[in-house]
Amino acid sequence: MFTYYIFYYEFTEKLNELYEKVVTEIRKISPTRIIIISPRIRSGADYLKELKIPTKSNGYIMAEWHFYASGPSKTNEKKLWTTGTEEEKQLITNKINIALEWQKNTGIPTWVGAWMPSNYNDGNDYSINEQVKFAKYMSKQLYNVGIPFAVNSDTKFYNREFNKWVEETQPVFESIFSNK
Incomplete structure (x- = not known):
């Protein structure tokens, strides 16, 4: 356990050093380019707090984070979603609240770089109605x-080869964009 902690601490330090150098170099050629940084370990919201804001960020920086990037799970307690119980909903709002708190403390906006409405990569055992919910x-x-936010994977909603919407998943697509 101790070795594990040391490894990730050193990795986080190196990542922050890299962001400092890269942002400094980008600012030399593009002072207002929006630069997106991301924390370690699957860009989890829990790790936003480890990011050191580059000194040259000058207000043109965002942080990207992920959750449910490979979809919900009917068995994994960290991303559990069965029927949408209060506890399952709380898993989502807890991560959002972590990001909101970080935004408030740093003044840096965030965005969710990936979430998926089903576990498409792991059996896709959610019905369309479950995905919609x-x-x-x-x-x-x-x-x-x-x-x-960005949703994984667009190919579940649009067939690029035939330039056609995937009719089966249109209710899921509509549920994502009907909340505006």
């Missing part, structure tokens, strides 16, 4: 607090 709750919570 999850997606509606997730997107509404993010819209309500003004955190922009």
Whole structure:
């Protein structure tokens, strides 16, 4: 356990050093480019607090974080979603609140770089109705607090090869964008 902690502490320090150098160099050629930084370990909101804000960030910086990037789970307690119980909803709002608190403390906006309405990569065992319920709750919570987001994977909603919407998942797509 001690070795594990040392490794991630050193990794975090190196990551912060890298951000400091990269942001400094980018500012030399583009003073107002928006630069997005992200914490370690799958860009989890819990790790935003470890980010050291680069000295040259000058107000043109954001932080990106993920949760449910590979979708909800019917068994994993960290991203549990079965029927949308209060406890399951609280898992989502807790992560959002962590990011909001970090935003408040730093003055730096965040965005969710990835969440997925089903566990598409791990069996996709959520019905369309279950996906709609999850997606509606997730997107509404993010819209309500003004955190922009990206949804994995667009190919579940749009077939690029045939330039057509995937009809089966249209209710999920609509549930994501009907919360505006």
